[in-house]
Amino acid sequence: MTELINPEHLPLMRSIRSEVTGADNLMGASNDSEALTLFLNKSGSRSQETRRRYEREIIRFTAFIYQEQAIDYAAVRLKHLQTYLHFIQNLPPLWLEPGVLPGKPDKVLFKSSIKPGKSTDQVIDVLSAFFGFLERNRYTMGNPAASLVRSGEKTARGSKVIRYFHEPEWQHVRQCLGSMPCSTHKEIMESVRTNFMIRMTYALALRESELTGQTCDDIHPDNEGGYYLSVLGKGRKRRNLPVNPQLHETIKDYRSFYGYTGITGDALPLAPRRRKSAGVVSGLTSRGLRFWWQGFMQFCAEQTDDINLQYRLQEMPFHSLRHTALTHLARKMDIEDLAIFAGHDSINTTSQYYHVEARRLKALTMDHQL
Known part of the structure; x- marks a missing residue:
């Protein structure tokens, strides 16, 4: 079988829940690293750009829950996601510097805080897609991202003036x-x-x-x-x-x-x-x-x-x-x-x-x- 694990996110997956008991989910994933890899391979079938965008956002989120909350995907609830959205809008200086990601001393996860509105809504969309995938495959119970409130520019489709050359x-x-x-x-x-x-x-x-x-x-x-x-x-x-x-x-x-x-x-x-x-x-x-x-x-x-x-x-x-x-x-x-x-x-x-x-x-x- 082809190795699916991406070295980019291997260092994140510590032993909070290293083995999913029985691995009875529909994916057959035995840990969060495998679950993430399967999601990225699915998203990559749409386009490589989609995969890169999803990987970037999920790696950031995974680093947060593992290092700041000490939980894994199965333990994530709505309150953790709300805390994360506040976190990315008010990033501590440490998270703007290299070295946050274990095993990647030169990797910078965030260049700046994420602005409220459309930028935050794009993060919500990725989290919702990810947890929806985990829920459908019985890796987690429910999709905690489904209740997140979007507040960006697309509240009314077609109401925004598009950016084009006058x-x-x-x-x-x-x-x-x-x-x-x-x-x-x-x-x-x-x-x-x-x-x-x-x-x-x-x-x-x-x-x-x-x-x-x-x-x-x-x-x-x-x-x-x-x-x-x-x-x-x-x-x-x-x-x-x-x-x-x-x-x-x-x-x-x-x-x-x-x-x-x-x-x-x-x-x-x-x-x-x-x-x-x-x-x-x-x-x-x-x-x-x-x-x-x-x-x-x-x-x-x-x-x-x-x-x-x-x-x-x-x-x-x-x-x-x-x-x-x-x-x-x-x-x-x-x-x-x-x-x-x-x-x-x-x-x-x-x-x-x-x-x-x-x-x-x-x-x-x-x-x-x-």
């Missing part, structure tokens, strides 16, 4: 995209790579995991002389996105720099690393993609003297590209079509991109009065 900001980004330095071969390659990833993401409104998780092997011919990209999206749902003529040329130009012709037939990643590994172009991870994006946003910020614009650009996440694309498409697509294109389960999610209609409605109701 028109002047978007024009500035486009100008910067066309004015990247191209004096050396390295600069040319970086310009081609950046142009391709941004154009690909914007044209198809891709999530970061969708860009990093696909290759040119996922581009297929349709029955009408064109092509489509088959995307494995959120919730492992697949959708087929048409490649329009402009994007077709973008893909061809990108591939020509790597010595390929056409737009499909090989595993050239849609989010390539800057350097080859063993002569092969490998793909960026989601973390690497965000690091690259921050670099491009910093470049855009340096191209303007507007302090407010500089701040906005430095704060914009990669996901804002998808928001911008869907906002622009909302001007020409019906909401049902946009929901299919975006991969949304509900048009309630899609409706947030129609906030651009506010300007038109304002003009239409300007003279509406008694």
